[in-house]
Amino acid sequence: VWLRPERPVRDRRLSRDAIVTAAIGILDTEGIRGLSMRRIADSLGVTAGSLYWHVATKDELLELAADQVTGEIELPGSASGGAGGTGAGGTGAGGTGAGRGWRAAITAIAHGQRAMLLRHPWVIQMGAHPNVGPNALRAADRMLRILDDAGFGPDLATAALNAIGNQVVGAVTAEMAWRQVTSGPAGTLADWQRDAAGYLEMVRERYPMVAARLTAAPTGDIGKVSKERFSLALDCLLDGLQARANPQQALSLFRVVR
Amino acid sequence: VWLRPERPVRDRRLSRDAIVTAAIGILDTEGIRGLSMRRIADSLGVTAGSLYWHVATKDELLELAADQVTGEIELPGSASGGAGGTGAGGTGAGGTGAGRGWRAAITAIAHGQRAMLLRHPWVIQMGAHPNVGPNALRAADRMLRILDDAGFGPDLATAALNAIGNQVVGAVTAEMAWRQVTSGPAGTLADWQRDAAGYLEMVRERYPMVAARLTAAPTGDIGKVSKERFSLALDCLLDGLQARANPQQALSLFRVVR
DNA sequence: ACCTGAACACCGTTCAAGT
DNA sequence: ACCTGAACACCGTTCAAGT
Numbered sequence: 399v400w401l402r403p404e405r406p407v408r409d410r411r412l413s414r415d416a417i418v419t420a421a422i423g424i425l426d427t428e429g430i431r432g433l434s435m436r437r438i439a440d441s442l443g444v445t446a447g448s449l450y451w452h453v454a455t456k457d458e459l460l461e462l463a464a465d466q467v468t469g470e471i472e473l474p475g476s477a478s479g480g481a482g483g484t485g486a487g488g489t490g491a492g493g494t495g496a497g498r499g500w501r502a503a504i505t506a507i508a509h510g511q512r513a514m515l516l517r518h519p520w521v522i523q524m525g526a527h528p529n530v531g532p533n534a535l536r537a538a539d540r541m542l543r544i545l546d547d548a549g550f551g552p553d554l555a556t557a558a559l560n561a562i563g564n565q566v567v568g569a570v571t572a573e574m575a576w577r578q579v580t581s582g583p584a585g586t587l588a589d590w591q592r593d594a595a596g597y598l599e600m601v602r603e604r605y606p607m608v609a610a611r612l613t614a615a616p617t618g619d620i621g622k623v624s625k626e627r628f629s630l631a632l633d634c635l636l637d638g639l640q641a642r643a644n645p646q647q648a649l650s651l652f653r654v655v656r
Numbered sequence: 657v658w659l660r661p662e663r664p665v666r667d668r669r670l671s672r673d674a675i676v677t678a679a680i681g682i683l684d685t686e687g688i689r690g691l692s693m694r695r696i697a698d699s700l701g702v703t704a705g706s707l708y709w710h711v712a713t714k715d716e717l718l719e720l721a722a723d724q725v726t727g728e729i730e731l732p733g734s735a736s737g738g739a740g741g742t743g744a745g746g747t748g749a750g751g752t753g754a755g756r757g758w759r760a761a762i763t764a765i766a767h768g769q770r771a772m773l774l775r776h777p778w779v780i781q782m783g784a785h786p787n788v789g790p791n792a793l794r795a796a797d798r799m800l801r802i803l804d805d806a807g808f809g810p811d812l813a814t815a816a817l818n819a820i821g822n823q824v825v826g827a828v829t830a831e832m833a834w835r836q837v838t839s840g841p842a843g844t845l846a847d848w849q850r851d852a853a854g855y856l857e858m859v860r861e862r863y864p865m866v867a868a869r870l871t872a873a874p875t876g877d878i879g880k881v882s883k884e885r886f887s888l889a890l891d892c893l894l895d896g897l898q899a900r901a902n903p904q905q906a907l908s909l910f911r912v913v914r
Numbered sequence: 915a916c917c918t919g920a921a922c923a924c925c926g927t928t929c930a931a932g933t
Numbered sequence: 934a935c936c937t938g939a940a941c942a943c944c945g946t947t948c949a950a951g952t
Contacts, residue, residue: 539863561889568822575786607800631819638892
């Protein structure tokens with residue numbers, strides 16, 4: 399007893415931040431199924447039970463981790479990384495995305511969100527949860543402001559925000575599923591095609607459209623094709639939204655598209 | 657031993673079908689977290705281990721369940737419920753969705769998929785998995801054929817199929833999250849607003865756009881608002897897709913939208 | 915062929931007890 | 934205040950053994 403100095407008041411080996419960071423590391427490398435409270439504790443040299451002093455539940459920890467990585471999304475025109483300013487001034491001139499730049503700004507944020515989700519796919523695998531962390535709110539506020547400046551009404555801006563987010567999440571989901579099939583347990587795409595030969599035969603004769611789509615894919619790498627498809631889908635969606643928000647301006651689009 | 661007659665060869669108390677049906681029942685009533693192999697076995701009056709004679713793993717069982725309910729989606733113009741015909745004839749006249757009816761047909765299928773997912777939200781919570789069950793392929797083939805008849809090229813049809821699916825899944829995800837917040841542990845929306853008063857205060861001053869969106873919602877019931885938002889988003893998306901598939905035809909849209 | 919019973923190696927979470 | 938150790942009530946999966 400005498401040898402050991404009294405433990406300082408602030409010698410907590412743990413902190414909520416350290417736990418979240420450790421969890422993100424495990425999630426990134428081992429996936430959402432590799433994450434357990436014991437696993438986190440091990441990586442921190444600590445007991446599982448001790449985590450519950452800093453965090454109420456595993457679900458809460460996952461929410462914290464999700465919002466943490468949401469902060470990685472770059473929001474164009476902001477110098478700060480996620481801490482945010484002090485409220486700043488009003489929505490004065492030269493605001494967040496005035497004029498015709500709104501489309502580029504929204505597109506950039508959407509691509510940023512997509513990149514973040516590709517780095518941290520477990521955010522999607524977490525399942526449906528109300529996303530109301532500070533970083534998520536910050537990104538949503540930025541996008542809503544851009545849409546507002548672009549002439550979107552409140553209802554249409556809400557619909558646009560959701561629709562764009564859906565497109566991002568869906569694109570990443572599809573890409574992860576596709577990667578999982580090709581580099582799955584069998585290893586290569588050829589392996590998979592051999593294993594599923596019988597099933598594919600049935601598919602080919604009963605569902606020819608799908609079969610054609612499945613066999614047409616192997617050309618080019620997945621990342622590139624996925625990004626192109628996402629860009630196309632996003633452009634289509636933005637065309638439709640723009641037409642609702644500002645019919646006159648949208649008309650000129652069709653000459654370009656054509 | 658003598659009293660009991662020899663067990664007939666076909667007295668299996670279990671079958672893959674019965675297991676899947678039981679699993680769906682539990683998933684619908686108790687959610688994906690309420691499902692366990694032991695729980696399924698209990699509901700069938702059987703031991704957990706016995707399930708593994710009919711099913712390789714819990715994940716495989718979930719895939720079977722997901723494709724089963726995918727079969728509930730009504731595909732317009734088909735009399736059969738999911739068994740399918742014998743290959744039928746070619747893509748002759750009066751096909752699957754010729755002319756300008758393609759939009760109505762696609763919209764109907766999308767609404768059908770949405771309704772199915774609202775009945776079985778666990779399909780979404782299952783996480784990203786390659787969806788290649790027979791019923792999923794059947795629906796995909798139908799939609800691809802409709803888009804093909806409508807003049808969509810293969811690439812655009814693929815993008816459209818994905819984009820529409822993303823919109824459906826995203827809309828249901830958002831609706832479930834919203835329902836979870838309002839009828840969560842606190843019970844009513846008022847309870848939640850009181851509990852989160854401090855947080856909301858911070859949100860209001862730093863993220864006014866989001867705050868306005870959060871407090872504007874309570875009017876009207878969730879189901880109605882959600883359906884309207886989904887319809888709007890789907891229409892926007894289809895506008896954009898249509899413009900890419902058939903620019904001339906799409907031009908006339910803007911007079912209607914306006 | 916099909917199911918039981920018991921085990922293995924895990925989980926998330928709780929909580930007295932220590933320091 | 935903060936962490937340990939042990940326990941509780943679960944998991945998915947396996948597999949000899951029964952019938």
